[in-house]
Amino acid sequence: MRSRPVADVRARNAGHLRGLNLETVLSVAMQREGSFTRAELIEATGLSAPTVGTLVSHLMQTGIVKDLGTGPSRGGRRPSFMEFNARHGYVAGIDLGPTRTRLAVADLRGERLTDRIIPTPVRLGPAALLSRVAGALRALMEEAGAPIDRLLAVGAGAPGAVDREKGIVTFAPNLHDWSHVPMRDMLERALGAPVQVENDVNLAILGEHWRGAARGHDTCVFIFVGTGIGAGVLIDGELHHGHHFMAGEIAVMCMGPQFIDVDFGERGCFETLAGLHALAEHWPEASQADPAGWVPSLFEASLAGDRRAKKVVDEVARLIAIAVANVGAVVDPSLIVLGGALFAQAESLVHDVRKIVERIRRSPMEIVSSALGKEAPLSGCLLVAANDARQRLRHGLREARVSPIPVAAG
Amino acid sequence: MRSRPVADVRARNAGHLRGLNLETVLSVAMQREGSFTRAELIEATGLSAPTVGTLVSHLMQTGIVKDLGTGPSRGGRRPSFMEFNARHGYVAGIDLGPTRTRLAVADLRGERLTDRIIPTPVRLGPAALLSRVAGALRALMEEAGAPIDRLLAVGAGAPGAVDREKGIVTFAPNLHDWSHVPMRDMLERALGAPVQVENDVNLAILGEHWRGAARGHDTCVFIFVGTGIGAGVLIDGELHHGHHFMAGEIAVMCMGPQFIDVDFGERGCFETLAGLHALAEHWPEASQADPAGWVPSLFEASLAGDRRAKKVVDEVARLIAIAVANVGAVVDPSLIVLGGALFAQAESLVHDVRKIVERIRRSPMEIVSSALGKEAPLSGCLLVAANDARQRLRHGLREARVSPIPVAAG
DNA sequence: AACGGATAGTTAAGAGGCTTTATAAAGTGT
DNA sequence: ACACTTTATAAAGCCTCTTAACTATCCGTT
Known part of the structure; x- marks a missing residue:
């Protein structure tokens, strides 16, 4: 029932090496709270200065890293600051509850831009219900100024048994007529972005671990x-x-x-x-x-x-x-x-x-x-979504390295 | 209380790449039951023919892979067979029980060469007891024709609470006077090989998973x-x-x-x-x-x-x-x-x-x-030891790509 | 004001490893 | 005999990384 992820992330040749090092730099960049310099990346990754230089210029071309210009000197040449562009894309969380549904939109770090609580449209069947919820999320994104085509990942929670591999809510006793609902596929069609479905209590512990009591x-x-x-x-x-x-x-x-x-x-x-x-x-x-x-x-x-x-x-x-x-x-x-x-x-x-x-x-x-109370699962949704989005970004860098200089499309 | 293993096994430069690919080839070689050819390694690893060729010759120099000469043709040039040299080193298992202690010696695949059950010398204190057990294991290895300086790893089980990171038996109610016994260090000194200490029930499920009911x-x-x-x-x-x-x-x-x-x-x-x-x-x-x-x-x-x-x-x-x-x-x-x-x-x-x-x-x-009954923990010991030994071999290849033939310390 | 030293980053040269292409070896089948 | 297959090695080329040299600034001191 479970496929082992024999995902061999090991490099085999020079091309893979490049992809992995791109990932490494991006990982460090995403972890930093604020701005940083090439020198700091060199320190953190252990890579040499010229390598970091080319990797960074590559990341800037894609827009994932933003150039902030030079900063004040620290006793020598002025460093050139940059930062991870958390608005390179957006993520969303949907915590579907028996009576209320919580929505939130966040940047790639999971920082909320806006959120909203709507009554769960319980009278509708699963398909119509999810369609309504997706509509509310689209509206919320518009208000937040987050273009829907920049939605990179969604985390969704349901109060019941979830097969997260298939994205199916197997059974949700507190939702009327919810049995074997393909929630992931339905939401993905309605939102045009990858969705991860997860049980709400699982999301709660993720949320508490991320930003709560745990x-x-x-x-x-x-x-x-x-x-x-x-x-x-x-x-x-x-x-x-x-x-x-x-x-x-x-x-x-x-x-x-x-x-x-x-x-x-x-x-x-x-x-x-x-x-x-x-x-x-x-x-x-x-x-x-x-x-x-x-x-x-x-x-x-x-x-x-x-x-x-x-x-x-x-x-x-x-x-x-x-x-x-x-x-x-x-x-x-x-x-x-x-x-x-x-x-x-x-x-x-x-x-x-x-x-x-x-x-x-x-x-x-x-x-x-x-510590987070009813908000815990929603936080978990955002964490799941942000992690997924960031993984996709990193993975995308690795794959799209066929031509030597992949220019950002446009 | 737990250190996260941020073991970055990712390659950064060409040298690391070589090490990882050596590991990859060795992993495949170890998994194969019998003999295999370069062509099969190419198929299994996805690496190119020349690369596999040089990696194999490297492994043969160290003795980890044994040349078996050419085999019958399959419609073209005759393939050159080889096999993982499971006797490149040996591992041992020690299942310390309240009344009986089980010992076994095995090759790098975990296949037993010999085993023995001895009465646990319960009248002795922990130090003397372990020294006695280590002596019995040395004797057993000699009988099996496995030179002690070729002992690459040992798995040991104890009936009680074990801090496996420190290798300490925190408390064993069924062993007289066993409290905070540094079992790993004691055995390592007595045997001159790395030892992993683990709780006996944990070893039992490992054994059953490896070769038993699970x-x-x-x-x-x-x-x-x-x-x-x-x-x-x-x-x-x-x-x-x-x-x-x-x-x-x-x-x-x-x-x-x-x-x-x-x-x-x-x-x-x-x-x-x-x-x-x-x-x-x-x-x-x-x-x-x-x-x-x-x-x-x-x-x-x-x-x-x-x-x-x-x-x-x-x-x-x-x-x-x-x-x-x-x-x-x-x-x-x-x-x-x-x-x-x-x-x-x-x-x-x-x-x-x-x-x-x-x-x-x-x-x-x-x-x-x-399925394994009282033998289950001993099987688990051998699994732990074999895994540890193989990991050390692979790791050694990565690190010690300086000296061609890493001789086991005497 | 000039100079040495420090910090940040880029360019140039060199080395390692992998891949593709070509070549060799040794068969099989018609 | 000849074409074709399978297996392995040799040669050439490409990519990425690293070290070393160099440029760009700035600080502090004399």
């Missing part, structure tokens, strides 16, 4: 608890998908031997025990609709000493703590991030979970609350 | 149940260690909310509930010593209808099934291999576990019994 934690896990429950697993800085793209499907975790006999699929798994629906059942004041309405009251009642509320809260904290501890035991991350509607509405819960996990096992991993 | 399953998990309980996790063909080298520490998994309050560390975790000690407590006929004595009788009694035995067996099967299902949910492997003393003594158990897992969750992963 910065610097290359092996970490996001555990999402809301109506649904799921986890995103990052290993050595890369998402772990699993053989059937079902890694992190902790909704179906079994929470104890006592749950095996009693009609398991319905009542015994993690999601049916600790998801918002389960809580609502045990808390009469829960109007099924918006958890922001009743979840805080449940936790306040518990803190105030309400027996019934306390029991519900204690039980859910325990269940989550068991999941956290057990995922931690298997994966051994340096950090676990907790997020989702439940944690968003109940600040004390993270603390409770942390305390119980410590009782279960003197655990070396940190446990923190999501 | 062949072809690049993402899979070994779950070991004996006196201790542990798991080895393979992701995309590579071991997953976790941030603190504690991935797969499923001994401490919490098996249900009811176990949190009752003195957890002692009685509520997976190992204390389902390890052999736990079983022995519930089965009076268990003489604490050898599980081969009483475990089969327990399972026979259960099958025969003994209520008490059945209850014990059912409970342990359930607990293991929960662990299997939950590890499966987090990692999403294509296969889970079950092994260890418990499964070795009770063939029906794998079947029982499989049935319960299917009841918990219609799971897409296979569940099978270990």
Whole structure:
């Protein structure tokens, strides 16, 4: 089900060498925050001065690197500054949620130019829905002054099982009639740009790792608890998908031997025990609709000493703590991030979970609350898109080196 | 705690190019089972005929590739056959067990020349113990006709927590007085060859993946149940260690909310509930010593209808099934291999576990019994050693393109 | 104000490695 | 015998990299 990427990026001859060194220089250029000089590239890449010179002039011809003119001297000849042209192209993120869909447009570094939240057009079928969303994104790009033909990559998230190789949303219980929807192809046709589809919790951990609570934690896990429950697993800085793209499907975790006999699929798994629906059942004041309405009251009642509320809260904290501890035991991350509607509405819960996990096992991993909240998957979308765009740019440089001086078309 | 390997294997100049192409040719040569010709290398590498010619002559000078003379014609000039010289060096495996230690000597392909089982000298301290084991390995190599100065790499396994970066056995509960033992350094001094230390369950899944039940399953998990309980996790063909080298520490998994309050560390975790000690407590006929004595009788009694035995067996099967299902949910492997003393003594158990897992969750992963049994970690040792040796050879070619024949240090 | 020294970048010359083309060796098949 | 195939080596040419020399500025000191 998974093809091994035997992508041999090794150079074989002088031509490949050139392509790789172009990539190397471009990589360094993209990593730099601001402007830089040839001398700095020489230092960073280890290449010789003349080589860097020709590589840079090549990159400037394509427009990926912008000349900024000379700067102030540092004791000798004035350096010629340049910078990575982050506006050489644009990327977009689409976080498709059950009720709201978040859109954003960013430059090649992933810096947002603009974003927007629109109601998910739930009454439409998948094709029409995605077409509508794509239309909204086109409008947003126009407003941001980002020409659509400069859209180089899109990252899209869906709340369900995703086969990211085929770009298909296999199943999304919270989206009406979504089963085997070829989301990537549909969006690519509507937008004319390559799209990567990914599960929303996976995107959340990518987002938190990039710009949120998990910065610097290359092996970490996001555990999402809301109506649904799921986890995103990052290993050595890369998402772990699993053989059937079902890694992190902790909704179906079994929470104890006592749950095996009693009609398991319905009542015994993690999601049916600790998801918002389960809580609502045990808390009469829960109007099924918006958890922001009743979840805080449940936790306040518990803190105030309400027996019934306390029991519900204690039980859910325990269940989550068991999941956290057990995922931690298997994966051994340096950090676990907790997020989702439940944690968003109940600040004390993270603390409770942390305390119980410590009782279960003197655990070396940190446990923190999501820093980006509902924005996390969208950030992940932009990261995925920016990485994809940059990879395509680099790869393009390598391929298009057939003629000695590939002049920028035009 | 983990250094990212930013190993830039990219060529920068012509010299590096040569090194990489040498590696490429050698890689293909090592993968071939038997003999091959220059023409086949041209086909496999994509390099031109003259280049392959010079690379091959270089490899023959070092002795890594052996000339076999010309073969029969296939309609044209007779090809000149050659083969990878698997005896250019040797590797060894050391599986240090609580009572027995397995040793093996193999060629660079990992094919065993000889092996031996010796009693682990448990009365000695770590240093003396390892010295004794190293002595036994030296003797074994001599018998096999493998000169010790040709030992290029060693893979060693220990039953406990291992910091493989530092080569230290952090803690091994089943080895007397083993805590923070610098096993790698000790063995390297005693053997004069580079040693890789790894946890034994991790080695087991490597072994099963290489030559056992997990062949072809690049993402899979070994779950070991004996006196201790542990798991080895393979992701995309590579071991997953976790941030603190504690991935797969499923001994401490919490098996249900009811176990949190009752003195957890002692009685509520997976190992204390389902390890052999736990079983022995519930089965009076268990003489604490050898599980081969009483475990089969327990399972026979259960099958025969003994209520008490059945209850014990059912409970342990359930607990293991929960662990299997939950590890499966987090990692999403294509296969889970079950092994260890418990499964070795009770063939029906794998079947029982499989049935319960299917009841918990219609799971897409296979569940099978270990094919290599107690030999699995030793196979893993040889794989680790062979890979290390081959990598060193390739790397050596790249670096030491100065002296033609790099003789192993004496 | 002039000069030495430092920094940044370019041009020129040289070396290494790969590829294409040509050549040689050794068969097979008609 | 002759044409053609397969395999391997030799010669010539091309590309890219590097070192060395050179240009372009600027700073600080005398």
